[in-house]
Amino acid sequence: xxxxxxxxxxxxxxxxxxxxxxxxxxxxxxxxxxxxxxxxxxxxxxxxxxxxxxxxxxxxxxxxxxxxxxxxxxxxxxxxxxxxxxxxxxxxxxxxxxxxxxxxxxxxxxxxxxxxxxxxxxxxxxxxxxxxxxxxxxxxxxxxxxxxxxxxxxxxxxxxxxxxxxxxxxxxxxxxxxxxxxxxxxxxxxxxxxxxxxxxxxxxxxxxxxxxxxxxxxxxxxxxxxxxxxxxxxxxxxxxxxxxxxxxxxxxxxxxxxxxxxxxxxxxxxxxxxxxxxxxxxxxxxxxxxxxxxxxxxxxxxxxxxxxxxxxxxxxxxxxxxxxxxxxxxxxxxxxxxxxxxxxxxxxxxxxxxxxxxxxxxxxxxxxxxxxxxxxxxxxxxxxxxxxxxxxxxxxxxxxxxxxxxxxxxxxxxxxxxxxxxxxxxxxxxxxxxxxxxxxxxxxxxxxxxxxxxxxxxxxxxxxxxxxxxxxxxxxxxxxxxxxxxxxxxxxxxxxxxxxxxxxxxxxxxxxxxxxxxxxxxxxxxxx
Numbered sequence: 001x002x003x004x005x006x007x008x009x010x011x012x013x014x015x016x017x018x019x020x021x022x023x024x025x026x027x028x029x030x031x032x033x034x035x036x037x038x039x040x041x042x043x044x045x046x047x048x049x050x051x052x053x054x055x056x057x058x059x060x061x062x063x064x065x066x067x068x069x070x071x072x073x074x075x076x077x078x079x080x081x082x083x084x085x086x087x088x089x090x091x092x093x094x095x096x097x098x099x100x101x102x103x104x105x106x107x108x109x110x111x112x113x114x115x116x117x118x119x120x121x122x123x124x125x126x127x128x129x130x131x132x133x134x135x136x137x138x139x140x141x142x143x144x145x146x147x148x149x150x151x152x153x154x155x156x157x158x159x160x161x162x163x164x165x166x167x168x169x170x171x172x173x174x175x176x177x178x179x180x181x182x183x184x185x186x187x188x189x190x191x192x193x194x195x196x197x198x199x200x201x202x203x204x205x206x207x208x209x210x211x212x213x214x215x216x217x218x219x220x221x222x223x224x225x226x227x228x229x230x231x232x233x234x235x236x237x238x239x240x241x242x243x244x245x246x247x248x249x250x251x252x253x254x255x256x257x258x259x260x261x262x263x264x265x266x267x268x269x270x271x272x273x274x275x276x277x278x279x280x281x282x283x284x285x286x287x288x289x290x291x292x293x294x295x296x297x298x299x300x301x302x303x304x305x306x307x308x309x310x311x312x313x314x315x316x317x318x319x320x321x322x323x324x325x326x327x328x329x330x331x332x333x334x335x336x337x338x339x340x341x342x343x344x345x346x347x348x349x350x351x352x353x354x355x356x357x358x359x360x361x362x363x364x365x366x367x368x369x370x371x372x373x374x375x376x377x378x379x380x381x382x383x384x385x386x387x388x389x390x391x392x393x394x395x396x397x398x399x400x401x402x403x404x405x406x407x408x409x410x411x412x413x414x415x416x417x418x419x420x421x422x423x424x425x426x427x428x429x430x431x432x433x434x435x436x437x438x439x440x441x442x443x444x445x446x447x448x449x450x451x452x453x454x455x456x457x458x459x460x461x462x463x464x465x466x467x468x469x470x471x472x473x474x475x476x477x478x479x480x481x482x483x484x485x486x487x488x489x490x491x492x493x494x495x496x497x498x499x500x501x502x503x504x505x506x507x508x509x510x511x512x513x514x515x516x517x518x519x520x521x522x523x524x525x526x527x528x
Contacts, residue, residue, distance in 0.1 A: 015280045023414035024280045028404050031290035046439030047274035060446045067446045069239035073264040098251040111169035117145045120187040121175035124237025128246045131315040135308045141253040151183040156190045175209040177231045179216030209244050238318045256420040263424030271432040281432035291365040302343035304369035305396045308418050313343030323434045323445040330442050347395040366410040373417035465500045478526040
């Protein structure tokens, strides 16, 4: 396409939101008019489905749940007064609690004020808060935040060692919707143990964010934790950032949560417009559909050209991949949908994988995130007529052009700066894009049967571990690996048996293995 035609395509397809000063450019996605015409009926259907979703339709039939994260930033849209109050009251509680913590009215027994926040959660209970903290927390926040987002003992130790003596002035937020998430429970127990080792009362430092009546809620209530904040039944983990899950830790860091909510509300209004060209989320969904032929055949590479947006791709991994990665469509037909998401940041990736993006396997499309403001304050010239920020902008434009010249598609989102309104708007934009794309390809974006299957499989491994140890102790003598598996009723799981025992031995858990390590079936297993 010649430069004049390309410029015309840019103008024809450019979206601009005046209130947010946000640009969306899909002109370097090479979809054509016939495809758009073909998809128009699908978009009409998708817009109606999204309207029904916001009106309170059951969108998660597996759990008989509504999906109402849009109501979080505009409670007046909630389909019932009690649901409206489920939004308004927690927000008031967050504001009041934060004010008391910052003012020292709520304080730890051994310190004048809380100095740090330790957030324990996984998945949507961690990724959103981490992204927002990286993007928006100031250099000297009222409380510095730390995350335990895995059940890795060494990782937990590393975080606790960083806190050291400040554990006595650390506020612990434990986030689990059901209260039964194993990774979160494990992190809570590890941290509780660390407090007890220092002679500290964990309950006087602990906050729960969970569904009312859950295991976690009951535990926090019985132990007299410092506070409890509700998670709504109709908010999924990957869309929970603008609930107490994300708002409480953000507020404690001094982040303007009302700005985040306002930005999301503005974007929600824009993405409700039932007109493809005037709806930025629909333009994203169109681009994703075109690139992957409606089957997710290409990956989404997210390149934010701003250090503070580094974690945006990690946040989007769960939002996009958990929502769209589905084996069956709504009719029960196997479709194996999904869009893989990865990315780091520009211009770091100029020196990492842009070489492959430019000349390697064309199995992707890129989303550039451009931030117009380089920094607060003036920049020095690093060479005549150019600043560091000019270089960053030039590298983005150059990479975008180089990719397009080699038939590699890209989307560019441009924002004025990184602030709470913009972060809220980006979260809302992608939440809606995921919903619209799911409607286009006829899948349910709001359930995750694969996640539940993985949890059940992990639980069965742990149950087998208990059985193996009991069987070995009952035998009272070393057993051959195969014999132990048979006696434990797991002859058909011999590989899993071997890996369980190897793990127990490595961690000095009373299991010994003798024999040729290169031939596991020859091993003898002993206890003690």
